[in-house]
Amino acid sequence: MQITPYHAKYFAFELTKRSSSDSLQKLASSLLDAQVDLNPHQVEAALFAFHSPLSKGAILADEVGLGKTIEAGLVISQKWAERKRKILVIVPSNLRKQWNQELLDKFYLSSLILETPSFNQEIKKGNLNPFNQNEIIICSYHFARAKDVYIKNIPWDLVVIDEAHRLRNVYKPSNKIATAVKNAVAHAPKMLLTATPLQNSLLELYGLVSIIDDYTFGDLKSYKNQFARLANENDFHNLKERLKPICIRTLRRQVLEYVKYTNRMAITQEFVPSPDEQRLYDLVSAYLQRENLFALPPGQRQLMTLILRKLLASSTFAISGTLDALAIKLENIVTTKGRQEDIEQIVSQDFESYDEIKDEWEDAEEENQPVTETKEELYTPEEIKNIKKEINDLKGFQYLARSITRNSKGEVLLTALKKGFAEIERLGGNKKAIIFTESTRTQEYLNSILENTEHKDRIVLFNGSNNDQKSKEIYKKWIERHLGTDRITGSKSADKRAAIVDYFRDEAVILIATEAAAEGINLQFCSLVVNYDLPWNPQRIEQRIGRCHRYGQKFDVVVVNFLNKSNAADQRVYQLLKEKFKLFDGIFGASDEVLGSIESGVNFEKRIAQIYQHCRTSGEIQSLFDQLQKELEEQIEDRMKDARNNLLENFDEEVHEKLRVNLQESKEYLSKYEYWLWEITKHYLEPYADFAIDEHSFILRENPFVDEKIHPGPYKLGKNIDDVNIYRVGHPLAQRIIEKTKSLSLVVQELAFNYSDSIKKINILESLIAKSGWLSVINLTINSFETEDQILLCSVTDEGTELDIEQCKRLFSLPASKSPLLGGDSGVGSHVKNLINQIAQKQQAEILQMNAVRNAGFFDTEMEKLDRWAEDVKSSMEIELKELDKEIKCRKTEAKKILNLEEKVTAHRQIKEMEKKRNTMRLNLYQTQDDVDNRKERLIDEIEARLKQKIEKAELFTVRWKLI
Numbered sequence: 001m002q003i004t005p006y007h008a009k010y011f012a013f014e015l016t017k018r019s020s021s022d023s024l025q026k027l028a029s030s031l032l033d034a035q036v037d038l039n040p041h042q043v044e045a046a047l048f049a050f051h052s053p054l055s056k057g058a059i060l061a062d063e064v065g066l067g068k069t070i071e072a073g074l075v076i077s078q079k080w081a082e083r084k085r086k087i088l089v090i091v092p093s094n095l096r097k098q099w100n101q102e103l104l105d106k107f108y109l110s111s112l113i114l115e116t117p118s119f120n121q122e123i124k125k126g127n128l129n130p131f132n133q134n135e136i137i138i139c140s141y142h143f144a145r146a147k148d149v150y151i152k153n154i155p156w157d158l159v160v161i162d163e164a165h166r167l168r169n170v171y172k173p174s175n176k177i178a179t180a181v182k183n184a185v186a187h188a189p190k191m192l193l194t195a196t197p198l199q200n201s202l203l204e205l206y207g208l209v210s211i212i213d214d215y216t217f218g219d220l221k222s223y224k225n226q227f228a229r230l231a232n233e234n235d236f237h238n239l240k241e242r243l244k245p246i247c248i249r250t251l252r253r254q255v256l257e258y259v260k261y262t263n264r265m266a267i268t269q270e271f272v273p274s275p276d277e278q279r280l281y282d283l284v285s286a287y288l289q290r291e292n293l294f295a296l297p298p299g300q301r302q303l304m305t306l307i308l309r310k311l312l313a314s315s316t317f318a319i320s321g322t323l324d325a326l327a328i329k330l331e332n333i334v335t336t337k338g339r340q341e342d343i344e345q346i347v348s349q350d351f352e353s354y355d356e357i358k359d360e361w362e363d364a365e366e367e368n369q370p371v372t373e374t375k376e377e378l379y380t381p382e383e384i385k386n387i388k389k390e391i392n393d394l395k396g397f398q399y400l401a402r403s404i405t406r407n408s409k410g411e412v413l414l415t416a417l418k419k420g421f422a423e424i425e426r427l428g429g430n431k432k433a434i435i436f437t438e439s440t441r442t443q444e445y446l447n448s449i450l451e452n453t454e455h456k457d458r459i460v461l462f463n464g465s466n467n468d469q470k471s472k473e474i475y476k477k478w479i480e481r482h483l484g485t486d487r488i489t490g491s492k493s494a495d496k497r498a499a500i501v502d503y504f505r506d507e508a509v510i511l512i513a514t515e516a517a518a519e520g521i522n523l524q525f526c527s528l529v530v531n532y533d534l535p536w537n538p539q540r541i542e543q544r545i546g547r548c549h550r551y552g553q554k555f556d557v558v559v560v561n562f563l564n565k566s567n568a569a570d571q572r573v574y575q576l577l578k579e580k581f582k583l584f585d586g587i588f589g590a591s592d593e594v595l596g597s598i599e600s601g602v603n604f605e606k607r608i609a610q611i612y613q614h615c616r617t618s619g620e621i622q623s624l625f626d627q628l629q630k631e632l633e634e635q636i637e638d639r640m641k642d643a644r645n646n647l648l649e650n651f652d653e654e655v656h657e658k659l660r661v662n663l664q665e666s667k668e669y670l671s672k673y674e675y676w677l678w679e680i681t682k683h684y685l686e687p688y689a690d691f692a693i694d695e696h697s698f699i700l701r702e703n704p705f706v707d708e709k710i711h712p713g714p715y716k717l718g719k720n721i722d723d724v725n726i727y728r729v730g731h732p733l734a735q736r737i738i739e740k741t742k743s744l745s746l747v748v749q750e751l752a753f754n755y756s757d758s759i760k761k762i763n764i765l766e767s768l769i770a771k772s773g774w775l776s777v778i779n780l781t782i783n784s785f786e787t788e789d790q791i792l793l794c795s796v797t798d799e800g801t802e803l804d805i806e807q808c809k810r811l812f813s814l815p816a817s818k819s820p821l822l823g824g825d826s827g828v829g830s831h832v833k834n835l836i837n838q839i840a841q842k843q844q845a846e847i848l849q850m851n852a853v854r855n856a857g858f859f860d861t862e863m864e865k866l867d868r869w870a871e872d873v874k875s876s877m878e879i880e881l882k883e884l885d886k887e888i889k890c891r892k893t894e895a896k897k898i899l900n901l902e903e904k905v906t907a908h909r910q911i912k913e914m915e916k917k918r919n920t921m922r923l924n925l926y927q928t929q930d931d932v933d934n935r936k937e938r939l940i941d942e943i944e945a946r947l948k949q950k951i952e953k954a955e956l957f958t959v960r961w962k963l964i
Helices: 005-016 024-033 040-049 068-081 093-107 116-124 141-146 148-152 176-184 203-212 220-227 233-243 275-288 298-314 316-336 343-348 354-363 381-403 413-427 440-450 469-481 492-506 538-546 568-580 592-597 602-614 618-636 641-648 652-685 732-742 763-768 805-811 830-896 901-947
Strands: 057-060 087-091 111-113 136-140 158-161 190-193 264-271 433-436 459-462 510-513 528-531 557-564 689-691 697-700 713-717 725-727 750-753 772-783 787-797 816-819 950-963
Touching: 005 652, 005 732, 005 772, 005 787, 005 816, 005 950, 024 040, 024 068, 024 652, 040 057, 040 068, 040 652, 057 068, 057 203, 068 087, 068 093, 068 158, 068 190, 087 093, 087 141, 093 111, 093 136, 093 141, 093 492, 093 538, 136 141, 141 148, 141 176, 148 176, 176 203, 190 203, 203 220, 203 233, 220 233, 220 830, 264 413, 275 298, 275 316, 275 381, 298 316, 298 343, 298 354, 298 602, 316 343, 316 381, 316 440, 343 354, 413 433, 413 440, 413 528, 413 557, 440 459, 440 510, 459 469, 459 492, 469 492, 528 538, 557 568, 568 602, 568 618, 602 618, 652 689, 652 697, 652 713, 652 732, 763 805, 772 830, 787 805, 787 830, 830 901, 830 950
Parallel strands: 057 190, 087 136, 087 158, 111 136, 158 190, 264 557, 433 510, 433 528, 459 510, 528 557, 713 725, 750 950
Antiparallel strands: 689 697, 697 713, 750 816, 772 787, 772 950
C-alpha cells in the first residue's frame, strides 16, 4: 500500500493518543510492545487496576500461575509510555532479580535493584536520595522498611507490591514492616499483587484494602462490627460491593479456554550413604549441636547452621571446603588473638544464595535485630584451649571429607537422568534437563561426573558469576552473533544469562545450576527438573519447578528428587513437601492457599532447621515432625474458603463473557496499531531501508537519526523473534519516526483514494465512488480528571453531505496519491470551512457529553465511597456510646445490690465519672461528625478542581479528497 504524508501523520497521532482509564485502547501500544502472548484475563486485570482516574489502585488477586507479574508489567509499561517515570516495585528479596529480568525480557524496561551496596554507591555519587531515579526501582520489603524516610520523599507515579499478603495484618500495631511500608507509600497510587488476599480472617481484607485506600472502610472498630461475622445477607452484600471496585480475582479454571496447562509428575531417586559418608554426617551434625561454637558467631548461629547442614547434605566436596575455611578462621584467632575471617564471606563463596536467604530470614522478623559487627576480641587461656580443640575437630572432619572421593548420591545421578529422560521421551518432550544444586563445589563435582559420560561437551553451568571458561566462550560467541541487535542489553550479567539459556536451548542437553537459575529465566523448552539438593523452603522449590512448568510449556514436566534413604528427617521433610504441599504432582503444583498459608516459607524452613538441630534420636525426630505436620494441616485447612469464594470470585458466565469481549477488542486494537506503525515506518524509512514484501521485516541500511544510537541490520515486527531487532512502538527508531511524522507541516492538497484497485470490499465507501469533497483532521485534547486525546474526522462531499467518522477512517485504509489543487487554489472556501466547523463542533459536543457522563459516574462512585466511609466513622463512635450506656446501666444495677455504704458510695462515684465521660463523648460525637463532614468536603473540593474541563484543539491537516 502506498500511503501519503497525510496518512502517516493521522496514523502517528492515532498511535500516540491518550485514552481514558476505562478504555482498552489505553493499553494497546503496551500490549503491542510486550513480548507476551495475549491473555484476556491479564488485559482485564491491567485495565481494572486504574479503571477510574480517581482510583488509588487495586488488589490483583488472580490465582497462582496466571501471570500477575505480566498484569503489573502492562500497567508499568503504560505509565512509562506516558512519561511517568517514578515507579517503585517492592518484592520479597528472593524475587528482586526475577522482576528485574521479567521487566527487561517482556517489556524492554530496565530497572535498578536498590540494596545496601547500590544505595551507598548512589550516596557516594552525590545522589542524596537514591530512590530518586529516572528508572524503575526494585527493592525488598526489609529494605523498604529500613529506608522508608527516603521513599516518602518521592512523588511516585506507581508503587507495585508483590506477594502483598505479607502486609495483610497491617492493622495490628505489632506489624512493624507492614506499617512502615504502608506509611512510606501512602501518597502513591498502588497495585498489590497476591494470590491469597484472604487466608485466616476477614480482618485481613481490611488490612490490605487500607493500604490502597483508607476511605473504603471506616475505622477498625466499625469494620469489625459490620463485617467480622457477616451475620446476614445484607452485611455480606455490602462487603462485596465495597470490595468490587478495588479487588479483582480470576481463577485458573475460568481461563482454561485460553491458557493450556500441562501436568507435573515426580520420580524419587533414593541413595544410601557409604559408612564413611554416614560417619561424616554424624560427626558434623553432633558438632553443630554443641552448645558453644567459636567458629559461628552467636548472632548468626541459626542461619549458619542451616547453611552448613545444606552443604553437608549436598556433597562431601561442598562441606570440605567450608570446614577448611572455618578451621583457618579459628587458627587466625589463636595466632593473632582476634577475629580475622568474615564468616559470611567464607560461607557465601560456596553457597551463593546466602545473601538472599539472610534477607529472607530478616524479612520474616517483625523487628530485625541488627547483626553485631565483628570486632577484635580478647580470649582467656581457657577459651584459646577450647578453640584449639575445635580446630582439631574441624581438621579431622575435613580430612575425612577429603578422603571420600565418590559420593553415593553422585553415583546414582546417571540412573536418575536415565529414568527422567525415559519418562520425558515417553511424554514427547525435548531431551533437556536442569539439575539444581545449592553448592558451587557440588556443581563442579556433578560436571566432572557427567563429562565422563555420553553427555560430554553437551553440559553447561549456570551460577551467580558464570565465569568458568566455557561460559565465557558461550558469551563471546553470543555477543558476536547478536552484534548490532537489541538482544544485547548492555548489562554483562543479564547478557551472560541470556547467552547460557540460548546455548542450553540450542546445543546443550544438561544445565547444572545453582539457585541463581531458580529466578528470572524461562525454560519452557525443558521439561525435566532434577532437585539434586532439595531446599526446605517450599516457595523456593516452586520457583525452581516454575522455570519449566509455566505458561508456554507444551509437555508434562518430570521432577526428580534425590532422597537419603538412611536419614529419617530427610524422609519426613520430603513427605511434607510432596503430600502436604503437593509440590511435585498435578496440573498446578502447590495451590495458592497452601503456599499462602506459609507465606514466604521461611518460618517453615526455620522449623525444619530446629528439628535437625535439636533431635538426637529417631523417636525425637518422628515426634517433632508429627507435631509440625499437625500444625501444617491446621494452617492449610482453608477455614476462609467459603468467604473467599463468595466475596472475591465472580460467576463463571460473567467472567467468560468479559474475557471473550476483551480478547476480541484487544486483537482488533493490536491489528490496527500494528498496521499504523508498519505503514508509517515504511513511509518514513523508504530511502533508508529495504523492506520484505511478505513479512513485517526490514533491513536498515542507514540511520536517519544521526544524533541517536540506533542499531543497523534486520528488524521485525512481532513477538518471540530471535536474531533480529524486535520492532515495536517503544523502540527508539519507532519513537523518532512517530515524533517526526507528528510534526509534519502539511499544506492543503488533493488526495485521490484508490478503491477500484483495492482487494478490500468496503460497503460504507461504495456510495462515495467517483465523488469528492473536503476533509479535516483535528486533534482534540480534554483535560479533566485525566488527559484524553480524540481525533476528529470532519468531512463533507461537494454536494454538502456529511461523512460519518467510520467512512473517514476507512478512506485512510486505502492507498492514495497526492497532487496540488487545480489552479493552485490551496485555500478552503468559507462555506466549506463553516460546514467542517459545524461537524467538528458536533463531534466535540458528543465527546464532551460522553466524557461528562463518564466523569459523573466516576464522581458518583467516589461520593458513595466517601458517604459510606463517613457513616462508618460516625457509627463507630455511636457504638462506643451505646457500649458505655450499657455499662453504666449495668453498674447502677450492681450498685443497688451493694450493702456496705462505703462501697456503695465508691461505686456511685465511679458511675458518675463514667457519666461525665459519656457526656464528653456525646459532645465529641457532634464535633467528630462535623470533622468527618469537613474532611469529606475537602475531598469533594479536590475532585471538583480536577473535574473542570480544559479543551485544546489543533488542526493536523485539511485535504481535498476524491474516491476513484
